[in-house]
Amino acid sequence: MQLDRIRFQSYKDKVISAQQAALYFKDKMTVGTSGFTKAGDSKAVLPAFAERAKSETIAITLITGASLGQTTDTDLANNNALYKRMPFQSDASLRKKINEGTILYIDQHLSETAELLENKHLPKIDIAVIEATYIDENGNVIPTTSVGNSATFAHLADKIIIEINTSIPLEFKGIHDVYTSKSYPNRAVLNITATDSRIGQDFISIDPKKVVGIVFTEILDSPAKPTERDPKTAAIANHLLEFFENEIKEGRLTNSLMPLQAGIGKVANAVMSGFAKSNFENLVMYSEVLQDSTFELIDSGKMSFASASSITVSENCYKNILENFDFYKDKIVLRPQTISNSAEVIRRLGVIAINTAIEFDIYGNVNSTHISGTKMMNGIGGSGDFARNGYLSIFVTQSSSKEGNIISHVLPMVSHVDHTEHDVDILITEQGVADLRGLAPRERAKVIIENCVHPEYKEELLDYFNRACARGGHTPHLLEEAFKLNLRFIETGSMKK
């Protein structure tokens, strides 16, 4: 415990244990905690609450920034400590309960949760738990590796518990730009005109009267899994780089492209890494997560600035960041997710949005969340915020998966739509690129089937499309067959004929 991390005199006697803090939680409360893509989450209080719930019937509505790290969501789910969860998760045990229907889950655009709370369209926050690097002289919180929805939780909560993480160096002070609207629902202009614009303060304002406890921890963020490039992701990355090169040739982009956003995961990370060996330069990022690839691009001199809401990197990358923090400090900024994912800013800056799809259909509708139309995977996250408002909306996925390509990721009709054809410009699989700009649905289908579908499924999809066209319609479909690949998979374990 390092009491010098509490610089506000009247907080000094508020230090309590995680177990004591967890006693503030009551059944049916709404709790808002820091944490965005496993970064900056509560590592003491939430786990202590999960532990308490082992021997007690108690369940809360838990609202976070995005996914949590450690085994927190697992433990909360397994101990029946969650009544409702939002706006994002990526935990196997929690997912199981969500799909059983025993935990309720709301899948939200990550930009919107804070607004819904401020507008009172969601229940009031009873308790906020916020991870801090330290508490300054005025009682305000210097955040850690994410900002997420923390400022909103602190603003709206009745009680606040601060979790000081001593593993975060004091130098983190200054990398955050915390802006929250002074008025809702009518707001002021967000005066961000470049990725490095600053419009807020570098701390989270806290009303000292609300602080009921301060807990110390030194647990590190859960690291991102390092991702290996495999031939498919490498092919997708190459297709994307070629696409950009062609855009430059056509005079639509310059060598610096436009601010980049990339979703989380193997494919998006490989795609971003691909830039390191490209001819592009002075790249900037306006995204929601800074991943290993972001720092690789900064290291290689390709990227000059990166804005997001969190830092989620592998163990080695994190070690490197800490050792060279002075080098990175003026090249990154972490913002609240209402700002990193703001429609206003994304559209103004002209962000290129690169997100991973679970699957898409022959007309360009994208499913990012549901397996077989029913089972939640993780959630829509920020993909909709960026895809809807970006300069270019690009979705990537492999054309097929599993041993023997038993699953096609291109379907006649997706059984769940997260992004409609109106919002999708470019689709890329390891097979190739479908550039949908300026194409009507019947044109889209031809290009998607020709360029993106795995050879094993091409004939069947083309046959579906042709027979649907014969029946007519702006978006030709055979409703009685639209889900035939899904149903075949459910029945036989394979989408193949």
Next chain:
Amino acid sequence: MQLDRIRFQSYKDKVISAQQAALYFKDKMTVGTSGFTKAGDSKAVLPAFAERAKSETIAITLITGASLGQTTDTDLANNNALYKRMPFQSDASLRKKINEGTILYIDQHLSETAELLENKHLPKIDIAVIEATYIDENGNVIPTTSVGNSATFAHLADKIIIEINTSIPLEFKGIHDVYTSKSYPNRAVLNITATDSRIGQDFISIDPKKVVGIVFTEILDSPAKPTERDPKTAAIANHLLEFFENEIKEGRLTNSLMPLQAGIGKVANAVMSGFAKSNFENLVMYSEVLQDSTFELIDSGKMSFASASSITVSENCYKNILENFDFYKDKIVLRPQTISNSAEVIRRLGVIAINTAIEFDIYGNVNSTHISGTKMMNGIGGSGDFARNGYLSIFVTQSSSKEGNIISHVLPMVSHVDHTEHDVDILITEQGVADLRGLAPRERAKVIIENCVHPEYKEELLDYFNRACARGGHTPHLLEEAFKLNLRFIETGSMKK
């Protein structure tokens, strides 16, 4: 012909006939014309081109603001003068060709067409045809009853044809606020902070070198059909007003609500008219179309200001507006549709979006465009711009339709998704209101089935939902039955069991 409407000296000798103007059109050209919801469209040149196409093989890509009036789209479609059409239409003959696949159609968010053009994601505009009230001393155009995409077309086109409509009084000068971004894709802040903010100029800038002809016409806009309130639309309007009254009671809204947007059509118009007899006051509108109901609300003193991209009203209402133009002039503004429908502004102002759905499903996904999943009706229009970004996203529709309620407008799964459940807050039918805020999918389904479904379909939808839940999933579905009501309708002409 009134030459005093051409105040720019060097244009005086550019007056030509509509037939001469139409000769500038070449096969495969891309033409951009004014016109938004039947207002301010080309009433001479486009019809002359349609006539020319009767005896000549020639087809163009036609981009407008939104729908055209008169019989223009009908004639263009029937004379095979269209290769591709975007971003919206509402014409029966054109619709038929689109659904046959003989005319290609791109259904776009109305906010985006101009941006796609400026970003070169759509083909270059060869010719722009812009309706004008008059041409000022500097050769610039004072628009008429709509702004739409006209400023963008004028900016990007190689050649411009101006169509002066002498039926529009000169007093229209001043009601437009034409702002276009100076740079793309990276743009400046749109400094609109209230519905009456002005950030542009009251004319469309024209490069005189591009003007190849000026055509005179005196044809009036096609009037909107006056809509009679029927019991169903009256019930929907009442439900909505009660909903708002309750929001005020709950402290989420004041008596002035937030800026209102309403889609076109019988239901939305009835809903807006409902406000005239309400207790709300100082209402403002930030919408895409000013309809009869807007002027009724201004007349009744309920509405103090209304912003949109066009005026589309009935014959009587239009007569009243012209006779009392001084009274209305400082209470309305017409903007380019990139601004009236801007994500940035809609979110900043906290617009309440009220749009008509064709149908929705038990989880709150909305279909605004396709009949039976395949046949285009009109298009998504601005509904997505507003629903996605508004403070509240409300969709209204009747629960069932046709003699004997053979069509249910609530389905297990919509066969086409325009608005995903992430973007839908409130659903209203004449049966009641489903308030989806803060609800997970399984909760949503219960509320929607209970409150919005027609009694004839309640049992079947509940049975579907219960059996789907038994199978599991975050969003429970039985894929093999998801479209059973649609398929029953296709087979038997009725959705009823």
